[in-house]
Amino acid sequence: MLSSMMSLAQGRRWLAAVALAIPLVATAQNLLTQLTDTTVAQTEQVRAELMAHAPDGAAPGKTVWLGLQLTHAPDWHTYWKNSGDSGQPTELQWTLPPGVSAGPVQWPTPRKFPIGPLANYGYSGTVLLPVPLTVDPSFTGQEIEVQLYAAWLACRKECIPEEGNFSMRLPVTGSTAINGVAFDAAFKAAPSDLPPADSKVSPQAKTLQVELAGLPEAWRGQTLEFFPETTGLIEPGSPWEQRWDGERWMANVPLSPYLSDNPTSLPLVVALANVPGEGPGSAGVRLEVPVQGAWPAVAALPAAVPDALTAALQENAAQATTASSGPPITLWAALLGALLGGMILNLMPCVFPVLAIKVLAFAQHADDRAAHRANGLAYTAGVVLSFMALGALLLGLRAAGEQLGWGFQLQSPAVVAALAVLFTLIGLNLAGLFEFGSVLPSSVATLQAKNPTADAFLTGVLATAIASPCTAPFMGASLGLAIALPAWQALAVFGALGLGMALPYLAASWWPAIARALPRPGAWMNTFRQLMAFPMFATVVWLLWVLGQQSGIDGAAALLMLLVVMALTVWAWALPSGKGRTALTTLSLAGLAWLAWSVGPNVTRLQTAGGNTAPVATAVAGLSWEPWSADKQAALIAEGRPVFVDFTAAWCVTCQYNKRTTLADADVLADLAAKNVALLRADWTRRDPAVTQALAALGRNGVPVYVLHRNGQAPIVLSEVLSVDDVRTALSQL
Numbered sequence: 264m265l266s267s268m269m270s271l272a273q274g275r276r277w278l279a280a281v282a283l284a285i286p287l288v289a290t291a292q293n294l295l296t297q298l299t300d301t302t303v304a305q306t307e308q309v310r311a312e313l314m315a316h317a318p319d320g321a322a323p324g325k326t327v328w329l330g331l332q333l334t335h336a337p338d339w340h341t342y343w344k345n346s347g348d349s350g351q352p353t354e355l356q357w358t359l360p361p362g363v364s365a366g367p368v369q370w371p372t373p374r375k376f377p378i379g380p381l382a383n384y385g386y387s388g389t390v391l392l393p394v395p396l397t398v399d400p401s402f403t404g405q406e407i408e409v410q411l412y413a414a415w416l417a418c419r420k421e422c423i424p425e426e427g428n429f430s431m432r433l434p435v436t437g438s439t440a441i442n443g444v445a446f447d448a449a450f451k452a453a454p455s456d457l458p459p460a461d462s463k464v465s466p467q468a469k470t471l472q473v474e475l476a477g478l479p480e481a482w483r484g485q486t487l488e489f490f491p492e493t494t495g496l497i498e499p500g501s502p503w504e505q506r507w508d509g510e511r512w513m514a515n516v517p518l519s520p521y522l523s524d525n526p527t528s529l530p531l532v533v534a535l536a537n538v539p540g541e542g543p544g545s546a547g548v549r550l551e552v553p554v555q556g557a558w559p560a561v562a563a564l565p566a567a568v569p570d571a572l573t574a575a576l577q578e579n580a581a582q583a584t585t586a587s588s589g590p591p592i593t594l595w596a597a598l599l600g601a602l603l604g605g606m607i608l609n610l611m612p613c614v615f616p617v618l619a620i621k622v623l624a625f626a627q628h629a630d631d632r633a634a635h636r637a638n639g640l641a642y643t644a645g646v647v648l649s650f651m652a653l654g655a656l657l658l659g660l661r662a663a664g665e666q667l668g669w670g671f672q673l674q675s676p677a678v679v680a681a682l683a684v685l686f687t688l689i690g691l692n693l694a695g696l697f698e699f700g701s702v703l704p705s706s707v708a709t710l711q712a713k714n715p716t717a718d719a720f721l722t723g724v725l726a727t728a729i730a731s732p733c734t735a736p737f738m739g740a741s742l743g744l745a746i747a748l749p750a751w752q753a754l755a756v757f758g759a760l761g762l763g764m765a766l767p768y769l770a771a772s773w774w775p776a777i778a779r780a781l782p783r784p785g786a787w788m789n790t791f792r793q794l795m796a797f798p799m800f801a802t803v804v805w806l807l808w809v810l811g812q813q814s815g816i817d818g819a820a821a822l823l824m825l826l827v828v829m830a831l832t833v834w835a836w837a838l839p840s841g842k843g844r845t846a847l848t849t850l851s852l853a854g855l856a857w858l859a860w861s862v863g864p865n866v867t868r869l870q871t872a873g874g875n876t877a878p879v880a881t882a883v884a885g886l887s888w889e890p891w892s893a894d895k896q897a898a899l900i901a902e903g904r905p906v907f908v909d910f911t912a913a914w915c916v917t918c919q920y921n922k923r924t925t926l927a928d929a930d931v932l933a934d935l936a937a938k939n940v941a942l943l944r945a946d947w948t949r950r951d952p953a954v955t956q957a958l959a960a961l962g963r964n965g966v967p968v969y970v971l972h973r974n975g976q977a978p979i980v981l982s983e984v985l986s987v988d989d990v991r992t993a994l995s996q997l
Contacts, residue, residue, distance in 0.1 A: 301428065301429055301430045301431075302314075302429055302430075302431055303429075304413075304426075304427030304428075304429065306417070306423075306425050307336065307959065308335065308336050308339045308417040308419075308423055308425065309333055309334065309335055309336070309339065309341065309415065309417050309425060310333070310334040310952065311331055311332070311333055311334075311413060311415070311425075311427050311429075312331070312332045312334075313329065313330075313331060313409070313411055313429035313430075313431055314329065314330045314331070314332055314391065314442040314445060314446070315327065315328070315329050315330075315409075315431060315433050315439050315442065316328040316329075316330070316393075316439065316440065316442055316443060316446040317433060317438070317439040317440070318438050318439070318440040318443060319438065320434070320435060320436050320437055320438060320439075321396075321398055321407055321433050321434065321435050321439070322398065322435055322436065323362075323398050323399060323400045323401065323402045323403075323435075324398065324399075324400045325398050326395050326396065326397050326398070327395075327396045327398065327433070327439075328393050328394065328395060328396065328446055329357075329365070329393070329394050329396050329409065329411075329431075329433075330391045330392055330393040330394060330442075330445075330446065330449065331353070331355060331391070331392050331394075331411070331413055331429075332389065332390070332391040332392075332445060333353070333386065333389070333390050333391075333392070333415065334388075334389045334952050334953075334956075335386070335387050335388060335389070335417070335956075336956035336957075336959065336960060337893035337896075337897075337953065337956055337957045337960055338387075338419045338893060338897065338960070339387065339417050339418065339419045340374075340376055340383075340385045340386060340387040340417075340418060340419075341353055341385050341386055341390075341415045341416060341417055341418075342383065342384065342385040342386075342415075342416060342418075343370060343373035343384040343385050343386070343490070344368070344370050344492060345384055345490065345491060345492055345493065345494045346383055346384060346385065346416075346494070347375075347376075347381070347382050347383035347384040347385075347499040347500075348378070348381040348382055348383060348498070348499050348500055349378075349381065349383060349422075350383045350384075350385065350416055350418060350422070351415075351416040351424075353368075353392060353413065353414070353415040353416075354413065354414045354415070355368060355392070355394065355411060355412075355413050356411070356412040356413070357394075357409070357410070357411055358409075358410035358411070358412075359396075359407070359408075359409060359410075360402075360404060360407060360408055361402075362398065362399040362401050362402035362403075362404075363396060363397070363398055363399065363402060363407055364396070364397050364399075365394050365395070365396055365397075366394060366395040366396070366397065367394070368392050368393070368394055369392075369393045369394070369395070369449070369450075369453050370392065370453070371386070371390055371391070371392070371449055371452035371453050371546075372452055372453065372454050372490075372532060372534045372545060372546055372547040373385055373386060373490055373532075374386060374387065375488055375490075375499070375536075377500060378500070379500070380500050380501070381499070381500040382499035382500035383418070383499070384490055384499065387893070387894070388893070388894070388953070389952075390449075390452075391445050391446065391448070391449040392449075393446060393449045393450070393453075398435075402435075404435065405434070405435055405436075406432045406433060406434050406435060407432070407433040407435065408430075408432060409429075409430065409431040409432070409433055410428070410429070410430050411428070411429040411430070411431075412426070412427075412428055412429075413426060413427050413429065414426040451546055452546050453546065454532045454534065454546060454547040454548050454549040455546070455547075455548050455549065456548075456549050456550075457477055457478070457548040457549065457550050458477065458550075459550050459551060459552050459553065460476045460477045461476050462474060462475045462476050462477070462550055462552045462553075463552060463553060463554075463555050464529050464531075464552050464553075464554055464555070465554070465555045465556050466518065466554065466556055466557065466558045466559060467518070467559075468559050469517065469518055469520075469559075470515050470516060470517055470518055471496065471497060471515075471516045471517075471518050472513075472514075472515055473489065473512075473513065473514040473515075473516060473531075473552075474511060474512075474513050475511065475512045475533065475550065475552070476510065476511050477510075478510075478512055478533065478548065479548065480510075482512075482535065483507055483510065484507055485535060485536075486505070486535070486536045487505060487512060487514075487533050487534065487535060487536055488533065488534050488535070488536040488547075489503075489505075489514055489516060489531065489533055490531060490532040490533070490534070490547075491529060491530075491531045492529075492530040492531060492532070493524050493526055493529060493530065494524075495519055495521065495522060495524065496518065496519060496522060496524065496529075497516050497517060497518055497519055498517045498518070498519050501517040502517075503515060503516045503517060512533070518559065522558060522559070525558040526554060527553070527554050528551050528552060528553050528554060529551070529552050529553075529554055530549065530550070530551045530552075531549070531550060531551075531552060532547045532548070532549050533547055533548060533550075534546065534547025534548075535547070598755060598756060598759045599759075601756045601757070601759040601760040601763060602759045602760070602762060602763040602766075603763060604760060604763060605759065605760040605761060605762060605763020605764035605765075605766070606763040606764065606766055606767065607763075607984075635772050636772050636773055637716050637719075638716060638718075638719035638772060639719075639768060639769045639771070639772020639773060640716075640769070640772070641716040641717070641719035641720040641723070642719045642720065642722055642723040642726075642765060642768055642769070642772075643723065643762070643765035643766075643768070643769045644720055644723065645719070645720040645721060645722065645723020645724045645726075645727070646723035646724075646726055646727055646761045646762075646764055646765040647723075647758050647761035647762050647765060648723075648761070649723060649724045649727035649761065650727055650757045650758065650760050650761030650764075651754050651757050651758050651761065653727065653757070654753060654754055654756075654757030654758075655750075655754060655757075676810055676813045676814045676818065676866060676867045676868075677866075677867050679806050679809050679810045679813065680806075680810060680822050680866045680867070682806055683803050683806040683807060683810070683822060683826065684825075684826065684829065686799050686800075686802045686803050686806065687799075687800075687803050687826050687829065687830065688829075688833070689799050690796045690797075690799030690800045690803065691796070691830055691833060691834075693792050693793060693795050693796035693799060694793055694796035695792075695793060696830070696833065696834055696837070697833050697834060697836070697837035698837065723765065726764070727761065727764075803826070807819050807822060807823060808913065809913045809948070810822055810866070812913040812948045812949075813913075813948060813949055814865060814866060814867065814868055815865075817862075817865045817868075818865045818866050818867075818868060820862075820865075821858075821862035821863060821865040821866050822866050824858055824862060825855065825858050825859065825862075825863065825866070828851060828854050828855045828858055829855060831847075831851045831854075832848065832851040832852055832855055835847035835848040835851050836848050879944070881927070881932050881942075882927070882929065882932055883932045883933065883935075883936045885936065886932060886935060886936045886942065887942065888909070888942045888943070888944045889941070889942065889943055889944070890943070890944060890946070891908055891943040891944055891945035891946075891954070891957075892953070893953060893957065895943065896908065896943060896972065899941045899943075900972055900973075900974050901974070903974055904939055904940070904941050904974075905938060905939070905940045905941070905971060905972065905973050905974075905997050906940065906941045906942075906943060906971070906972040907935065907940050907941070907942050907943070907969070907970070907971050907972075908943045908944075908945055908957075908968075908969070908970045908971075908972065909922070909926065909942070909943070909944045909945065909967070909969055910945045910947060910954065910957070910958060910963075910966045910967060910968040910969070910970070911944060911945070911946060911947065911966055911967055912946065912947040912948045912966050913946075913948040915947075915966050915967055917967055917983060917984065918966055918967040921967060921969075921984070921985040924985075925985040925986060925987050925989075925990060926985070926990075928987050928990075930987060930991065931987055931990050931991060931994075934990075934991055934994045934995075935994065938994055938997045940971075940994070940997070945957065947966050961978065961980055962980075963980070967983050967985070968980065968983070969981040969982075969983075969985055969990075971993050971994070971997075973997065979993045979996070981993060
């Protein structure tokens with residue numbers, strides 16, 4: 264029996280090494296591809312990425328496409344070619360080799376952003392600004408060296424000028440089509456050109472009369488938005504009138520008293536108004552309409568800031584002060600929060616499977632104080648260094664432009680599948696189906712006896728792999744601060760988190776009374792070991808469910824088939840030597856290889872997004888959880904409704920526990936309905952930059968996060984371990 268316990272420890276060594284390597288391998292290629300070119304610039308407000316689209320190559324004589332994709336944090340926006348009352352258009356300056364020239368930006372249809380009595384034109388969400396690149400027939404290079412300097416103004420309640428330098432090598436031969444979907448979406452969002460026919464605009468003393476013909480028939484009777492390309496002609500935020508007269512659309516738009524130009528023809532874009540969502544607006548039409556009549560005289564510029572602008576700025580400043588109320592946490596507070604959060608992490612459901620391994624280790628070394636303490640130190644080192652390694656990987660990928668947060672590795676189906684394989688093997692070993700000593704080379708199997716502290720160290724690595732999806736109380740604010748700190752300070756926070764998790768075991772290893780309180784080694788250990796196989800298998804079931812959220816039912820079924828045949832292979836391998844073992848092992852290996860080839864790709868193939876867009880009903884009639892988006896949240900708050908947002912993920916066990924307990928509590932649901940609270944669920948199971956940015960705006964970097972938003976007031980962020988009293992107390996403040 265003791266030999267089987269040593270065999271378990273032997274196998275844990277290489278399994279723990281695999282556990283730490285899984286997220287490293289799964290993301291290594293993504294990191295390496297970003298070392299060649301500088302295609303991404305990242306700020307807290309905007310992620311900018313240089314993209315190319317040349318599906319037929321970039322040979323001489325061809326036109327290919329480049330573009331700058333801007334992904335905005337929630338509530339932030341950048342600007343169209345005419346920014347409206349304020350703002351600044353995004354500027355692109357290209358440096359290209361001789362024989363290659365860049366055309367103008369093909370601006371997608373903008374949106375209108377009201378700011379008190381003012382209004383701006385621009386984009387939120389994700390938008391791509393495509394630019395045509397013409398390769399002259401005389402060009403003889405093998406690749407096109409592209410350099411871009413871009414400057415944009417990111418605005419919310421405040422505005423921040425930002426910039427980035429980008430570079431890319433575009434091969435002349437071969438296809439560059441990885442960003443085809445993004446460019447297709449940008450082309451569809453661009454306004455289509457429409458002949459002016461008998462359309463006209465007529466300047467009056469204080470208004471611009473617009474009369475357009477030939478607009479899409481489907482638009483008739485609907486409200487439109489009006490975007491002149493010439494700046495300074497109208498007052499975008501002032502009320503204006505529009506109506507349909509048969510097939511003709513008529514509008515009366517207030518003119519600016521400080522005209523910046525007197526054009527003889529007016530290029531303009533019109534589009535459907537009030538289109539929900541983010542990114543560009545609804546694809547509009549573009550016309551160049553002749554001007555009939557003379558423009559009025561230009562008034563003298565005022566010496567002071569207009570009253571409307573002053574009032575809008577004062578209102579925004581007041582709202583910004585309210586929203587940012589509450590003192591920021593310091594580094595020392597973050598370290599203390601990480602330490603406490605790490606200790607509480609031992610009570611989280613996702614850490615339960617590793618408790619069996621530590622209980623067995625304590626019982627095995629109860630009488631050897633020196634070995635007990637050495638193993639406690641080694642386990643602590645394994646946990647702390649593993650947390651710091653994951654933290655370093657997270658910080659490195661974020662610096663390379665990735666929108667990631669704590670638990671990011673479980674957003675990859677490959678990592679989820681690899682962990683399912685790992686826990687299946689541990690479960691089969693605990694159940695006694697095989698011993699690692701019978702399947703590993705003898706040189707590996709004897710390493711544990713020579714250096715048992717290495718086994719304790721790698722047990723700490725395994726514990727970190729299991730615990731990483733969880734977020735405990737005090738962890739959220741600490742991790743949110745960590746990603747904005749200098750690297751050494753951020754790694755100190757991650758190290759404190761690991762130290763907190765290992766601290767109970769470290770104390771137990773130095774306090775002999777705890778180990779002596781366990782029963783003496785004996786037959787109970789084998790029974791306990793077999794019992795602990797079932798939490799491992801339960802973890803595999805959970806991972807299969809997580810994979811189903813990412814890769815669909817086909818991916819989950821494929822992994823389940825692979826796990827069954829893998830179990831058969833391991834069982835056959837562990838049989839006594841002989842022809843039967845050889846035959847069974849060969850057949851099972853062949854079956855495993857065939858399944859990996861035939862259905863294996865289903866495991867890592869992400870299912871199409873959009874399958875979880877239907878509201879999820881609660882036990883209270885008329886109260887449902889709806890999918891979150893920044894626009895939907897902002898619209899509900901603007902209506903005066905309080906909004907409760909659940910930031911969750913399928914791989915977050917704490918999230919699922921809170922969802923089925925506190926968030927399903929009858930009293931909580933009754934209070935939510937009585938206060939007319941809108942319920943939004945932000946799903947982070949797969950990578951979603953918008954959710955990541957929303958978490959960052961709250962000073963958080965992982966899930967679960969629960970937030971109650973109120974119009975004109977600072978949001979209330981609740982504890983990660985949600986209680987009924989916490990929620991009801993927050994709701995009582997409405």
